[in-house]
Amino acid sequence: MMGKYRSVFDIIGPVMIGPSSSHTAGAVSIGRIGHILAGGMPDRVIIRYYESFARTHRGHGTDYAIVSGLLGLDPDDPKVPNAMAIARAVGVDIEFVEEDGDSPIHHPNTVVLDMVRAGETISLWACSIGGGTIEVRRIRLGGYDVRPSGPLPMLFVEEDGRQDDVDASLARIQAVLGQEGEPVRKTIYPMVDDEDRRMVGFDLDHPLSAAQRERIGSLSSRIMYLE
Secondary structure, three states, rough: OOHHHOOOOHHHHHOOOOHHHHHHHHHHHHHHHHHHOOOOOOOOOEEEEEHHHHHHHOOOOOOHHHHHHHHHOOOOOOOHHHHHHHHOOOOOOOEEEEEEOOOOOOOOOEEEEEEOOEEEEEEEEEEEOOOEEEEEEEEEOOOEEEEEOEEEOOEEEEEEEEOOOOOOHHHHHHHHHHOOOOEEEEEEEEEEOEEEEEEEEEEEOOOHHHHHHHHHHHHOOEEEEEE
């Protein structure tokens, strides 16, 4: 059972504001991933619920939880219940949609975020699997359609395939990742409309240290670290 969780606290739930670790704390975490991918609070977001989320989001505080994550708040921040008012006060356009039918990523606690920030569209497919833990199953942004394995943390590095030293650059990144004994499992995602550019995804067993993140940031012009 512990295979999908990093500690017993991922099972009993985090310190949070809200009635449910799956529907509230997990929803905050999904919103925070959206915040990271969009580079801040989106200007517009459509929040699509499936299955259990579609039926219970109002009663379990999922709405304000996701929006609080999009604002960059932590699950235990006292402003979490007021996230809707905070977002709308700064002009964020928010729409909730209860979708019929099965989850597109085959989990009952599924949300899809369709976000727009500074004219760029970013979409995130994620699910809350219990105890405040989430999985990221699909990301679409910047010409990429990325389908990671799910569990966090994960790292994405964009590379230009026209560069002569791409393989050497990736080797240096893998060396940094391996410094603390983390296995290096990578998947290459080509840009949909440009075969010369690619996003390389790394599945990690443990969070990166600050030193690792700083070093990797110096090796690539664009990284996305999701934790």
